[in-house]
Amino acid sequence: MAGPPPIRNRIRELRFHAGEMTQAALAERIGMTRQTIVAIEQGKYSPSLEAAFRIAAVFGVEITEVFQWLG
C-alpha cells in the first residue's frame, strides 16, 4: 500500500493561533469528524480539495498557507 502523501500542513499551528481551537471545533466547522482532523494533521490522510479549502477558510488564509506539496 502507498505511503503517506507528500503533503505537509500547518493545521496544528493555525489552530493554536486561532485561539487554541480544538480539533473537535475545527472538525465541526468543516463538517467532519475529529478523527479525520487528527489523520490530516498527522499526514496520514490527504483531504479532498473541498475539505482543504474549507479548512483554509476557517483560518481565513489561502490554501497554500495551510498545505505544502513536498513531492
Next chain:
Amino acid sequence: MSFREKHLWISIVTTVAIWGFYFWHLIGAIGAGGLTDPRFAFLTGGLFIGCLVVVTVVEIALTLVATVTTRRSEREARDERELLASLKASHVSLMALIAIVFSLAIAAYLLGFVDAASPAGPNLPMTPTNAMILFANILTAAVIASELIRYVFNVALLRRLG
C-alpha cells in the same frame, strides 16, 4: 472513536456472538444426524428467527447507546475519510462474497456429481427438505461472512487512515 467506528464494532460483536452461536448450534445439530431428522427445518428455522430478533434488538440497543454517547455534530458529519473507508471495505466484501459463492457452487456441483456417479446411486445423508435448509444456511453463512469482512476491513481502514 467516531460514531461510525462505534457502530462497526457493534456490528462485529453482535455478528460474531449471535450468528456464531447460531451456526455453532447448526453444526452441532448436523453432526448429531439432524439432516435426516424431519424436525430439522422446524428447529433450525426457530433458532434462526430467534437469533434474527436478538441481533436486531441488541444492535438497536447498542446503537442507541452509541448515539447518546456521541455528539450530534459528529454523528451527522458526512466524513469523506469514513466514506472512502466504507467504499473500499464494501468492494473487498463484494469480492469475498463472489469468491465464497463461487467456491460453494463448485463444491455443490462436485458433491452432486460424485453422489450421482456413485455405483450405489445418489445417497446423500439428508432428506430433500433438509438439503434445501442446509443450502439456505450455507448461503446465509456466506452473506454473514462477507458482511463481517466488510465491518472488519472498514475498521482496519479507519485505523490505518487515521
